[in-house]
Amino acid sequence: MVAPKSPRFRQILEAARDRTASGTSDTLVVGGHLAQQRMFMLRQGIEFYPKQDTFGHRKMFLQNLIAENEVDQRLEGVADDFLLDGKGLWFFRPVKDSYRLMWFPKADYRAYYDAMTEIEELHLVYAFDVKPGAALSANLGPGGNQRQWVKLVVRRDAIRETITAARPNLDTASPFMGEPFGKTRTVRNSLGFIPAVEAFNIMKSTGMDATGDFDWLEDQLLSHDELVGNIRENIRFFGNPTLVSSRPKSDIIEATTGSAPARPTIASQAGFSGEGSPSTRMSPPAGIGTGRDRGFKIPRLIANLENTDRVAYITPDSVSGDQNLYARQYREELRGALGGVDELGVSSGATAYEIKSLFGRAATTAGRKCRGLLTYGLCKLLALVLYNEERVFRESFAAAIKLKKPEAPIQEQQPDPAKFRKEAEAFDAAMAKYDATLEEKIRKAVQEQSMPPGVMGLIPDGDRQVDWRWRGPVFEDSAEDILNKSIVVRNLQELGVASVEALRHLFPDKTDEERSAMLSGFPFRMAQQTQASIGTFLSLIAQMQQTPHPQAPNLPLLADPRLDMTPYLYRAFDFLKRELTYAGTYRDSSGSGDPAGLNAFERSRRDRGLPASAGSEQPIFLPDSSGAAGSSSPLFPSGAPGGQSVGLGPSRALQLFDRDAQLPGPGSVMASDPTGPGLFGSSPSGGNGAAGNVPAAGLQPLALPAAAGGAPGMGASSGAAAGSDPFTAGYRRTNGRPVPGKPERRKS
Secondary structure, three states: OOOOOOHHHHHHHHHHHHOOOOOOOOOOHHHHHHHHHHHHHHOOOEEEEEOOOOOOHHHHHHHHHHHHHOHHHHHHHHHHHHHHHOEEEEEEEEEOOEEEEEEEEHHHEEEEEOOOOOEEEEEEEEEEEEOOOOOOOOOEOHHHOEEEEEEEEEOOOEEEEEEEOOOOOOOOOOOOOOOOOEEEEEEEOOOOEOOEEEEEOEEOOOOOOEEOOOHHHHHHHHHHHHHHHHHHHHHHHHOOOEEEEOOOHHHHOEEOOOOOOOOOOHHHHOOOOOOOOOOOOOOOOOOOOOOOOOOEEOOOOOOOOOOOOOEEEEOOOOOOHHHHHHHHHHHHHHHHHOOOOOHHHHOOOOOHHHHHHHOHHHHHHHHHHHHHHHHHHHHHHHHHHHHHHHHHHHHHHHHHOOOOOOOOOOHHHOOOHHHHHHHHHHHHHHHHHHHHHHHHHHHHHHHHOOOOOOOOOOOOOOOOOEEEEEOOOOOOOOHHHHHHHHHHHHHHHHOOOOHHHHOOOOOOOOOHHHHHHHOOOOOHHHHHHHHHHHHHHHHHHHHHHHOEOOOOOOOEHHHOHHHOOHHHHHHHHHHHHHHHOOOOEEOOHHHOOOOOEOOHHHHHHHHOOOOOOOOOOOOOOOOOOOOOOOOOOOOOOOOOHHHOOOOOOOOHHHHOOOOOOOOOOOOOOEOOOOOOOOOOOOOOOOOOOOOOOOOOOOOOOOOOOOOOOOOOOOOOOOOOOOOOOOOOOOOOOOOOOOOOOOOEEOOO
């Protein structure tokens, strides 16, 4: 995204974002588009719900979380940032037994990705205020409070927190270069993953960057702002008519000092007066003799006029018809280019239905915006919250039943790579056994409905996907609209469409489980018609038993296998059974995907106060050889004599398949150079070879406080993303999504 070039354009956008009068603009295209999109994006409110909730705990948890963080009230400001900046970041942080949900606009965060397009490092900045005199800060916030700033550097193993008196710089090359003086501390990341999701507005065909709604119309919006400003200036300058007269000014205009004095109020006569306003005993009430009253007026009667006297008004045309039409058309074109509808341009709609249809384009645009902000943003963040709650449940359940978790081996304690590899394999086998035992204990406790004391979190319940829906439409349906929809539902049912599918037209915002729950009653009309159809089949079978076959008169017509009516009876009975016993479907957690977090080895090192990685970060992109430029691989020779490579031979890269070789995604901002320092140009050792084990700049592990005896950190669950650092030979982190399981039908 390219920053706005004009300071005036930035002023227009910031005035619409902050809703302040200090930076007001003449054009209201920006404010009108934001207001229209907010109306269709939020409507009567947003409700978040889990797509699968067998026990009913997830929905209650999400409702409490949304209410505690007041997300509904903050979505208006979030929508403005999302539309103006083009992207933003959803972030949550565990606070005691709850979570704090936060939104960061584009200027307050920087996200750096790894080769698997997962956030590897996150920089956040936000401000807070301290009461006057409690802090040594020269920056003043609202109400005269002293403003300070917080900068967070979030990684999967640790979080570095810094409080400064001035706003930190997010674009410095070094983490301490250009930073204001402050106090810093480093804490452990109890989640084991980065709890953030980046939301994009208008994405390009490739890449991970997005633009705002108004960036590409900067010149057009500035032209419209200038046009409206000129029109307003002309109205102000030429709006009042000019009086032309041959008589002296004293004959035409008289002073208004002779008007009747204002009478004091009863309260002022009794001695009462406002604290900030004078009493009417001493001065006239506000608005009388003050304000826009200039003290002059034209008298009602002008006498002694002669034939040669002239008195007339000159009323200039301050805004021509062409200029007014052009400004209106220009505004409509801008609103149409933004994907909205100009409210003043739909005045031709004579009926409510026509106006509702004209606003369909704005509703469609707002629906696409909601998909980027909510479906791929906040809903994914809430799914991460559910994932952590299920992880807390598993570990608290294991602690309650006193199921001991295996400890991961530490490389520093076993310098022999072969022995360490054997210990790692033994640990994997022990972890698999531990996970299987834990899952079996949880399944048994859920079936018996008896949980041990001290268990926290949410019971694992398969798919963790979270969805959203509007609480109500912008245009309410009339009684006739509801009746027409019910007629469509009845016609579809008569055609044989299942009731759950037919009710989509009457209740489009409800889920299949909710529509199935609505069908808990007895569909007497459906059962009556189905029973009548079954009776018709049975009577037809009886008639076919008594009717001789035309080709074989000694056999009844029912004896022909091509006229077998049994499958139709089965189908009718199956339809009746399905209509009387509706139930939802159950989906396992393989379809939602787990966040890329620390594996068991990295968690064990972090809990003991060690860096998550045992050694320096290795470059993810290894060349075919470490020789000079022009070297080639055996698969792609570069013209060497005899078809042989001029390099030093194949490297480890040729031993990988394309699905395992990590490669940066298009448009992503990497936390470090994937090729390692020194691959292009001179290496730190002075040669032109590969960097080897030289650590990548900006990826040094954050120093963790020492843990005495090991901290009780949260271990990795069975669903955590597998992987490790280079010291675990043969254990490579993979962030691939597992194949979703086949949906299973719940028992009614």
